[in-house]
Amino acid sequence: MLIGVIADDFTGASDIAVTLSKGLEGEGGLRTTQYLGVPSVQADASVEAGVIALKSRSLPVEEAVAQSLAACRWLQEQGCEQIIFKYCSTFDSTDEGNIGPVTDALAAHLEAQSVVMCPAFPAMGRTLYQGHLFVHDKPLNESGMQHHPLTPMTDADLRRVLARQSQNRVGHIAWQTVSAGSEAVQAALVAQAEEGRVLVIVDAISNDDLTIIGSACRGAVLVTGGSGIARALPHNFIADGRAQGQRAGVPQVSGAEAILVGSCSGATRGQIAEHEKQHPVLMIDVKEVLSGATGPQQLVDFIxxxxxxxxxxxxxxxxxxVRQLQQEYGREKIAEALDTLFGQTARQLVAEGVRRLVVGGGETSGAVVSALDLDALTIGQEIDTGVPAMVSGGERPIALALKSGNFGGRDFFARALKTL
Incomplete structure (x- = not known):
């Protein structure tokens, strides 16, 4: 294994997994497997990139750090030469963390002197300029992310956000330096390290910028960011003759289907509205879930x-x-009830023969795959930007698509099932 990824949620893990599997256009990427939690056994020798999906984004800081370090140690045991800490392209976190504390811990463990931090994902409209994160044409704190139920983002300046979370000094490499090429970025990283700035926000507004940053990260023991940061990392190993480059592909799976959605993002609501035009849709009343009036059986019966x-x-x-419900019942209580509901529903559906499963929302995806107790998923073709088809192992494989809230086109759900 050459590259190891620690992802702080399940949809983000599949997002970066397909990026590593795809690689640069015309060149191909690495043979990639996504692991659901820290494995208890050694990886298959054929795996070139291993992605460990954690559900650590919203955990208490101490738990998130402990899980991330455990994942890092396992990846090192598999021979990984480069570790990536993958977080959301909207830098989902609070003033307490978890991005800063986890990066601090990984940097200390790996003895990294300067760590690139770049959540930019231009293909999805996330760009970073002068240290400020934008979602399309809006600053992060005006993009709707300021209303996120778990990690409201109220500051677009990631230097300030990270400084409130980290024990390390925070640096910045501006786009003007990035546009000068990978050697300029490498020199800037050295300069930041000499000034004691371990965590370095790096601007990127295009895929070309990400390619430059990826080239500058050749040999870096730790890199962090959104999935876009991995765009050019396979190339470094392919160019050195350490990997051959490959095209992702998995067989389609036949069988019954289901779509479970727990995201409240604007994009997901639009996708649901589009899906409802031609397909049966059931809305879950959160109050009825909390009272026990709605449970897994009602969802299974409908599907x-x-x-x-x-x-x-x-x-x-x-x-x-969502805000009114949280004020009335409490954010944690609602999140736990819905995670339990979707997890139990997925487990019952699979037991009754469902073999194609599309899940919307990072927290919901984590709940579902945890409930299904899957060990590893092979990464296949990209359904939509950042969302691959994935297939589990065994005699009765399950095909999965795990979609982050803001990802995918209007017709994503129907198209995902067809791809699976």
Whole structure:
């Protein structure tokens, strides 16, 4: 294994996994496997990039750090020469963490002198300029992310955000330096290290910028960012003759289907509305879930009654509705109830024969794959930007697509099932 990734949620893990598997256009990437939690056994010798999916984004800091370090140690045991800490392209975190504390811990463990931090993902409209993160044409704190139920982002200046989280000094490499090429970025990283700035925010507004940064990270023991940061990292190993480059692909899986959605992002709400035009959709009332009136059986019954029609069940709501429910019942209580509901529903569906499963939302995806107790997933073709088809092992494989809230086109759900 050459590259190891520690991802702080399950959809983000599949996002960066497909980026590593895809590599640069015309060249191909690395043979990539996604692990659901820290494995207890050694990796297959054929794996060139291993992605460990954690559900650590919203955990208490101490737990997130401990899990991330455990993942790092396992990846090192597999021979990984470069570790990537993958977080969301909207830098989802609070003033307490977890991005800063986890990066601090990994940097100390790996003895990294300067660490690139670049959440930019231009293909999805996330760009970083003068240290400020933008979502399309809006600063992060005006993009809707300021209303996120778990990690509201109220400051677009990532230098300030990171400084509130980290025990290390925070540096910055401006786009003007990035545009000068990889050697300029390497020199700037050395200069930042000499000034004692361990964590370095690096601007990027295009895929070309990410390619330059990736080249500058050749030999770096630790790199952090969104999935875009991995765009050119396979090339470093391919150019050195350490890997051959490959095209991702997994077989399609036949069988019953289900779509489970727990994201409340604007993009996901639009996708649900589009799906509802031609397919059966069931909205979950959160109050009924909390009271026990709605449970897994009701969701399973709906999905089984509409097999062959791409049935979808969801708990999404507009930000104001979500906010009112959180004020009334508590954020943690609602999140736990919905995670339990979706996890139990997925487990029952699979037990009753469902073999194609599309999940929307990072927290929901984590709950589902944890409940299914899957060990590893092979990464296949990209369904939509940042969302691959994935297949589990065993005699009765399950095909999965795990979609982050803001990812995918309007017709994503139906198209994902067709791809699977």
């Amino acid at each position: 089984q009654a509409h097999q062959g029609q791409a049935p979808l069940v969801y708990s999404s709501g507009d930000p104001e509705t």
